[in-house]
Amino acid sequence: MKPVVDRLEQEYEDTVTFKVYDVDKSQEGADLMRSYGAQYVPTFVFVSSDGAEAGRLVGEVAESEMRSKLDALR
Amino acid sequence: MGHKQLVVWAIAAVVVIGVGVLLFSPAGGGAQDVSPERSAELVAEGVRVIDVRTPGEYEMSHIERAENVPMNMLAHESMEWDRDEPVLVYCTTGARSSDAIRYLADQGFTDVYHLAAGIIAYQGAIVSGADEVEIAEMPEDVVAGDGPVLYVFSTDW
Numbered sequence: 253m254k255p256v257v258d259r260l261e262q263e264y265e266d267t268v269t270f271k272v273y274d275v276d277k278s279q280e281g282a283d284l285m286r287s288y289g290a291q292y293v294p295t296f297v298f299v300s301s302d303g304a305e306a307g308r309l310v311g312e313v314a315e316s317e318m319r320s321k322l323d324a325l326r
Numbered sequence: 327m328g329h330k331q332l333v334v335w336a337i338a339a340v341v342v343i344g345v346g347v348l349l350f351s352p353a354g355g356g357a358q359d360v361s362p363e364r365s366a367e368l369v370a371e372g373v374r375v376i377d378v379r380t381p382g383e384y385e386m387s388h389i390e391r392a393e394n395v396p397m398n399m400l401a402h403e404s405m406e407w408d409r410d411e412p413v414l415v416y417c418t419t420g421a422r423s424s425d426a427i428r429y430l431a432d433q434g435f436t437d438v439y440h441l442a443a444g445i446i447a448y449q450g451a452i453v454s455g456a457d458e459v460e461i462a463e464m465p466e467d468v469v470a471g472d473g474p475v476l477y478v479f480s481t482d483w
Contacts, residue, residue, distance in 0.1 A: 253480070257478055268474045269473060269474070270475075270478065271476070272480065273478065274480060275386075276380070284477065284479070285479040291454060292386070292446055293418070293479055293480050298474070298475075299476070300474055311446055325474035
């Protein structure tokens with residue numbers, strides 16, 4: 253998934269902030285993951301400008317699904 | 327043809343058919359996809375359960391009784407396993423475990439079950455490390471961000 257995330261991060265850099273955490277190594281990431289009640293990795297949480305969760309995807313998801321969610325955030 | 331000859335021919339036919347079945351059955355054992363519901367039944371029946379995700383993922387949550395054997399350890403660990411013992415294999419969504427069941431079948435494991443939809447679809451008992459930890463407060467910058475944010479929670483890619 254990493255190449256997909258890297259590519260999308262570059263493509264959406266002007267509109268969406270990507271915050272990528274390795275929850276094995278980042279305590280902040282692990283805490284945040286628990287805050288969202290996420291149980292599995294990878295989990296992608298899409299948050300709109302007002303701070304509300306707009307959607308989430310879990311697992312090895314298709315790039316098209318990611319794009320669809322990111323476009324909805326714009 | 328006498329009665330004895332008939333019996334001899336019948337025995338010969340059974341032997342030939344038996345040998346044929348053995349020769350032409352698929353080599354390398356067998357693996358099959360099973361539904362989350364069937365997987366829960368297999369767990370309840372006491373089938374050996376193998377979680378091929380990373381230790382970090384396993385600690386977060388796993389199916390009860392599951393043993394953690396990450397993909398990079400599977401070849402080494404499975405050398406000691408009984409190839410005729412039924413085993414249920416899973417990961418998060420079924421991607422990594424597809425490779426694992428193929429490997430086990432190639433190694434001659436005869437009874438490999440695959441939770442093809444992954445643990446995210448599993449409806450049985452899950453042991454969660456997060457149960458013992460209080461839900462953390464949502465950080466300020468998450469509540470009021472400057473724009474849309476995508477949070478990616480992963481382990482080793």
